[in-house]
Amino acid sequence: MPDSRVPRPRRFLVCEPRHFAVQYAINPWMQPDSQIDVDLAQDQWQALIRAYRAHGHAVDTVEPVAGLPDMVFAANSAVVVGGRVFGSLFHAAERRPESTHYDTWFKAAGFDVHRPEAVCEGEGDLVPTGRYVLAGTGFRTTREAHREVQEFFGVPVISLTLVDPYFYHLDTALFVLDDGPEGNIVYYPEAFSPGSREVLARLYPDAVLATREDAMTFGLNSVSDGRHVFIAPQAERLASCLADHGYTPVPVDLSEFHKAGGGIKCCTQEIRS
Ligand code: ARG
Numbered sequence: 001m002p003d004s005r006v007p008r009p010r011r012f013l014v015c016e017p018r019h020f021a022v023q024y025a026i027n028p029w030m031q032p033d034s035q036i037d038v039d040l041a042q043d044q045w046q047a048l049i050r051a052y053r054a055h056g057h058a059v060d061t062v063e064p065v066a067g068l069p070d071m072v073f074a075a076n077s078a079v080v081v082g083g084r085v086f087g088s089l090f091h092a093a094e095r096r097p098e099s100t101h102y103d104t105w106f107k108a109a110g111f112d113v114h115r116p117e118a119v120c121e122g123e124g125d126l127v128p129t130g131r132y133v134l135a136g137t138g139f140r141t142t143r144e145a146h147r148e149v150q151e152f153f154g155v156p157v158i159s160l161t162l163v164d165p166y167f168y169h170l171d172t173a174l175f176v177l178d179d180g181p182e183g184n185i186v187y188y189p190e191a192f193s194p195g196s197r198e199v200l201a202r203l204y205p206d207a208v209l210a211t212r213e214d215a216m217t218f219g220l221n222s223v224s225d226g227r228h229v230f231i232a233p234q235a236e237r238l239a240s241c242l243a244d245h246g247y248t249p250v251p252v253d254l255s256e257f258h259k260a261g262g263g264i265k266c267c268t269q270e271i272r273s
Helices: 038-054 098-108 143-153 194-203 212-216 236-244
Strands: 011-015 058-062 078-081 084-087 126-128 133-137 157-161 174-178 184-187 228-231 248-251
Touching: 011 038, 038 058, 038 228, 058 098, 078 126, 084 098, 084 143, 126 174, 133 143, 143 157, 157 194, 212 236, 228 236, 236 248
Parallel strands: 011 058, 133 157, 228 248
Antiparallel strands: 078 084, 126 133, 174 184
């Protein structure tokens, strides 16, 4: 089985953590007095970019903007499917200005950007699987936005309710292992309402189930190319479980970013053509 997993080259959009800091608290991970080691954050982030490129993925960068310390979390600024860009409208006032800078990048790169009417935070809560868009709500992205996303892409949107403030974005509780038609996911069931858990169990009977420990170590904030899984080294149990399923874990430590409630996936937006 291990050799049957086929990686697909991706195009990623990222933003260098030049102005990264914890200056406000909009999730339980953020302690406003927590110090970020800026050099370490830079090194960790560069290591992620090197790992992507070493595995054949293309990486584009948005210019970071002073005064927007969370702009490094590129995943939150849009969701792109079939070359169509659905932009973001952040829940927190502190993050709202980020959208303009990402929209400018997309327009310069030749994409039209749909400006949403309802609060939604891009790939943080909107996770394309190949067949559906799995959509989180409960803390940030609204159900109104889910409807808007379905109307825009014409892809079935599956609404899932998040219930644990530590897992405030869908991409902290679930990730896609492989986005082919028979694709599979990994998730932490207790992060979801009982009904949403049942929905996931129906849609993905063979999903890999994660533990609270896996989730608390940002193991679910991973990026998979269908074979390689870029994953936090702290999520040891989950990484070895994925290896048993035929995937190749690629550990990348973003511990400085965990202090802001983000990890590998948060730092990575996928541009799907
Ligand atoms: N501090 C950021 C926030 O709370 C972290 C965002 C993490 N991004 C993600 N895709 N989960 O908005």
